[in-house]
Amino acid sequence: MRIEDIKIDDDFKTLCPELQSDELRRLRENIIKDGEFREPVIVWRSEGILIDGHNRLSVWGGMTDEERQRIAAPRIKLIDFDSRGAVHNWIISNQLGRRNLDQKQKSYLVGKWYQAEKKEPHRPANKKGDTLSPLMKTSEKIAEKTGQSPRQVNRDAQFTEAVDTLVSNIGPEVKAELLTDKKIGKARVVEIAALPADRQKAEYDRAMGKGEPSPGITFDPSEWGGMEPVADPVIPTGTVTEHHVKEMQAPWREFNRLMTAVKKVIEDLPEGTAGAWCDQNQMADIMGCYSNLRSTVNHRKPVAICGHCNGLKCDRCYQTGALNKDLSEALREGTEATGVLNAR
Known part of the structure; x- marks a missing residue:
């Protein structure tokens, strides 16, 4: 030939x-x-x-x-x-x-195998080379051959179907990104594919960092911030204004962006090569620690001009001219209780 x-x-x-x-x-x-x-x-x-x-x-x-x-x-x-x-x-x-092969590429192939087996007509168990029981489910048969759990095979099949759906609705050019790019995990691919066809491209672009913030419930403001972080945010020399507070928030926006990426990695752990040790209790502990860390750091973010000094800097705002969430709420509660603002 x-x-x-x-x-x-x-x-x-x-x-x-x-x-x-x-x-x-x-x-x-x-x-x-x-x-x-x-x-x-x-x-x-x-x-x-x-x-x-x-x-x-x-x-x-x-x-x-x-x-x-x-x-x-x-x-x-x-x-x-x-x-x-x-x-x-x-x-x-x-x-x-x-x-x-990337882990997502392997999952896609396992899913394709699952789809092909489901389409095949019933075959007798005594067929040459076939030692598996005909009573076994398709996912169990493939799990036996790949060394995975039947549950993982089913998840791979869902992922494969989702990839094919997005390739069909958005275009063949997205397939390589879906199977190799670290920006988007398997769970996110399945979630986007479940949306109406006319919303999938916009949501996919957002997941890849190419789109605009969504007004829907899936939009997490921490992924987008509001203004570009400055190169080296510093406390201004003069009176602190609302603009300065936004500049001072830049490190927190960067922190939230990175923590969102960490969260996606954590959520994908059960489907990866280390999934064997990720039982539900362990994953709950990990996500609990993650939430506590994110909450603790975000509560230190400057959110308002200091009401004690009106941005002129004092000991109550640690000479920054701004208050974090806890201090701002404490000031507001004190003001509401007394009806007056503490003097500078």
């Missing part, structure tokens, strides 16, 4: 994660440096369809005539299969065995 005769099947290609542009460039440089394609491309014999080696074939297709004279085309390895379903499962199993 000639390399030019190999066919590309779009359904099979989607199961093989594409390299990013810089990764593809490095692959090309390594092949040219080595003077050969070390690994063969693998083809379904009866159909002539490529099932592994899409990136290598892409590199070969982009080579110049001079480079092709020095470097031979990738070797072709032919494999027999009974059906498209068998090819589908072989590709997934082959990809899952690779160490360079």
